[in-house]
Amino acid sequence: MTYDDVDIHSARVKPVQKKVEIECAINTRSPHYAKSKGEQIALNVDGAYGSSTDSLYSSDKMDKQVLTSVSTGDKSGRYAAGIFKDGELHLTPLHAIIQMRPSFAYMDRADQKIKTDVGPAGDGGESSQDEEEDVKPVTVKFAQQESSEAKARRMASFDYLYKKQQEEAWLPLQYHNISTGRAESERLQLYAGKGDELSEFQLQPGEYLQTLMPETDQEQEEKPAMPSNVLSLTQLRTMPLHDQVRTLLTNAKVIRFSQLLALLPQGVDATAVLRSLQQVAVLVQGCWVVKSEILYPKEATSPHSGVSADHLCRGRDYVMWRFTQSRHVTRKDIASIVKLPAEDVKEILEQISHIRVNCGWEFMFTYDSEFTSRYSDIVQRQKMLWEAKYQSLAKQLKIPKEHEKKFKDKDPPLPPGEKPMRRRRNSSRSSTGTRRKRTLSGRSLSDYSDAETDILKQDLENHDDLLSRTEEPMEVSSARSQNMNGTVEVTPNTDCDTNKEENVTESSDFKLEVVNFVRDKLCTRFVVSASELRRLFQMHLAQCPPGHILATGVSDKLLEESVLKVGGVQLENQWPPNTQQEPIYALPKIGDRLDAARAVLLNAFTSSHRINRKQFIKSVEEECGIVLSDQDTKLLLKDYCAQKGNSWMLKGTIPAT
Template identity: 85%
Template sequence: MPSNMADDEDDPVEHEVDVFLSKSLADNLYLLQYPVRPQKMTYDEIDIHTARVKPVQKKVEIECSVNTRSPHYARSKGEQIALNVDGAFGNSAESFYSSDKMDKQVLTSTTTGDRSGRYAVGIFKDGELHLTPLHAIIQMRPSFNYLDRADQKMKADVGPAGDGGESSQDEEEEVKPVTVKFAQQESEEAKARRMASFDYLQKKQQEEAWQKLQYHNITSGRAEAERLQLYAGKGSELSEFQLQAGEYLQALMPETDQEQEEKPAMPSNVLSLMQLRTMPLHDQVKTLLTNAKVIRFSQLLALLPQGIEATAVLRSLQQVAVLVQGCWVVKSEILYPKEATSPHSGVSAEHICKGRDYVMWRFTQSRHVTRKDIASIVKLPAEDVKDILEQISRIRVNCGWEFLFTYDSEFTSRYGDIVQRQKMLWEAKYQALAKQLKIPKEHEKKFKDKDPVLLPGEKPTRRRRNSSRSSSTGTRRKRTLSGRSLSDYSDQELDAIKQDLENHEDPQSRTEEPMEVSSAELSKNLNGTMEVTPNSDCDKLKGENSTNTGDFDQEVQNFVKEKLYTRFVVSTSELRRLFQMHLAQCPPGHILSTGVSDSLLEEAVLKVGGVQLENQWPPNTQQEPIYALTKTGDRLDPARTVLLNYFTSSPKISRKQFVKAVEDGCGMTLSEHDTRLLLKDYCAQKGNTWMLKGTVPVS
């Protein structure tokens, strides 16, 4: 065999064989195995008395003779077995054995674990290979069910002797009460469990009738005629180009559900994107929401396959999630099915769902909640309340529990009809929760006024503070990033904002000058009012000093460098897609969540050593900037330069062309391993040629 490193062009075809598929015996071709019998001791020369089959169960039974004249046959044991089975009068019509000794045995089949549909019987003749698929693979083993007849006969003989000679006519029949039961209507779940039970399956197996077979010896004329059906008939000639390559491969090796079931289950906290892409869109959305609990719409689109319309995603999203502060939270009934219970306290799923729905409603009214207030309403154990809060919020010092993500004004401004529909659903949900949890009417107004969430189109209400200190000094009130005064917030949020201001202001100017705010840092909602970005570890003031800007640029460069040094070639669209996936994996409030444009990503590529290629494009492809890493500091850098320069004049290259170009350009002789390594780093194989990554046309 040639080396695995060789291309298809260096691996010529030595010989071709025509393959024919015969289906004449496909429904009746069994492969019989005899695991308890030596290979040399076949049943070809042994008399077969009877044979029968159950086609549905693929079960076979064969009665074959036993050589009673063999020196290895124990005559006394054989006579004893026949006596126990048939009794003293062994020549009657109901006798199992035809003589006074054990002169036959029964072979019964058992199924194997192999899937017979993946195997075939082949015959090679005249340069042609004829294949016939197997219907079943079974193993034949001796059966000893006839010994049960001996036990039944013994019990029947002992029964009359133990009655003590009493006549049944001398006894009156005992009166027994009769209980009448009426069968209830069977549910679908109960019916499915009953049909999957062992008793039901055993009953179905016993109901199938045996079909008698006629045995023909391997040397008989009938056996020879049947073997001829293993050859495929000469039908009409078919063109070898009727199937595409992918369809032909799928026909040769079809996917089976059983193989998927045999794969080991992944951990519950791990989600495979490869398996995710094989699911329908609704299941993909449901799986992502179940794992993430809370997600932005932009993050969800980045995790789904490219080309899916946003309207289709929203249609599935509204079935499995609800809108909270512009973000999507998985529904409670998805996380806690009816039959589930709390892992901490054993509380039923119904009570857990009510408590979780109330927590989500509270977050539609305010940024912060406290566990004490929640527990007083939902009446759940402390561990369950904490578990619910940890799914969709994070704890804040002096604030309680804050919703996990900032308000997604981008989604609410773009999909106003969905926001309005979700608002109406939450109003109806709260009315139901108020009755179920017995919430007082004044409770709703109390928490709405405490810490409101500013929705698009709503203006914050200003609340005056009577401060003798501010009125006496006459100093101007300090302002936050959004332009609101500190008095516009609740007392709990005010403490956190004051603490942030004290950490960032200069001690000498803390009471003399107002805080400077850059216009680039202000974000506006639909009606033009400023919006506060909630506190988080990564919500830094980018215009405050050069340190934060440097950290932001360094974070972008680290991401770009890691992708460029592992992929070597990346297009602008691919880099954007990778960044969206990276951002979805970052914790809430990450420094990159403020937004990174394509121009910033391109600048970062150039700073970390990448170059923009002036490559040729194949026909019918969409052109875009492509960046590559030309130098890594090893001995193959000249060969990398030659390879990338080659694509300035041609969109594809062969292995031999690349080796020759390196020899002519820099005098290097590449080994098979180095050639393959460089081509795989920078190119994608298309037949016998290689094309630059990102330029391969979509077939």
């Protein structure tokens, strides 16, 4: 259906909103017009014919409709109306593009009229004449001052935008058909006059084409868009050195100096890299962490909570300072000082650390002793900067004076090979000069009840005695060199015994890597067989880069010693029939209230290869005096066992079916 021959009653426009409405007549005598439907619609909208002065329709039928404009969504500035005449192209820019569609606002009017005629529910449309309105108390409320964030949300809401649209008044228009003389004269305005001088186009066709599309030295291929978290090294090396360092630090957040040199072009001056590095990063445990003001510029805000950049920088600087004092931090301690929302604290911690079971958040990399020993002057300068930074943070965050002593040296970041548990600390001695003993989880014995203290003391003595038997002083120093194929060769010192090849391989760095791997697996699996531990190590080794320190291989003996060092034990359990027996390692204590129940659970497998849930609960109550809840029982059994029918069997001992 076209509207060229339709009678137009009126037209109106809202210039600001670029909205147009046209009221056009409907041919009620057309054979395609349903009279019964038209009469029903008019009755619903206006009621009985002639009963109201503000009737929408002028007869007892629906005799007109309204066409309203809808935005096409396209940016009109990209388009122009063009007319080609006498070899010339005349262009007229467009300010808006709309599409006219029928409006059904009369249906809303019909619904409103029905509600008005029926009246409130339950009174039949009639109200009692004698009923008086009850007197109700009036509460006076004072409007609170609206924040900038609340104002922005209110102005972006649908109610606000709809109200603003309704406030603009309609301006009447005079409609002219496309075939009228007025329409023809308006179309003539689209042609440019002959007398207009257009100096920009006084060019020869070849010159104009050259100006429009200049030739390039070489054709540039369209590069595919890269993910936001991927950095192109090809594009990176086109930047100046300072921008390369800044970009790498911004993407990596934390990086070792050796890793940074590997990513930069070969032959780059290390001194120039260090000079740029100190401008965009700070030193934490021998590694470089990007500065907070680079990640959070002044105009930036948190995407989670809208916190300003100043608060985010102070909070992140405090987290980095804590990592200069300790290998581990807890989110609760951090949040109590920085006063940031939980989402922001978690995001900051995830940038420079990873979570460890029963330890909190551990710094991303191990201590880089190679850098600190080579560049001691930079390390000393960074230490002085951190001392000054902490003094500033203490004033801004209102940190108590005793706060630094509380966390400093609690879990100091040490180079690989140094053992913090053998250091003597005055703060851990009592008034009688005796040393405070700590459990394997790092908690003091004073944190436990009297019933648990004797058991934990005995476990600590046994564990220290075991370490003294398994740990031997290193008599061989080793030097690692990386081959062209990415493998690592270990060359023993000529002054040492050449028969001790195992000690050559097991340097302090090497042992620390193995211990960290074993600790991670035991803290997440609790029980693991020797073959499973070997398989997990092979998977871990496959994910390591070429030339990794673990590429020389790890013996079963070293894995077993590492299990003992992290507090694990080898179980003397019963095996199911027709099952291959092999060592089973478990973590019996993690430092919480269920350690005694864990001991009962593991001891139960020394007499049988399967246990019953009810019998386990009863044994814990009889031996430890602890009444386990259903949740604790389920947690313990799932950590150490796997269900087989109605019984529970130790992980790693279930026969294959």
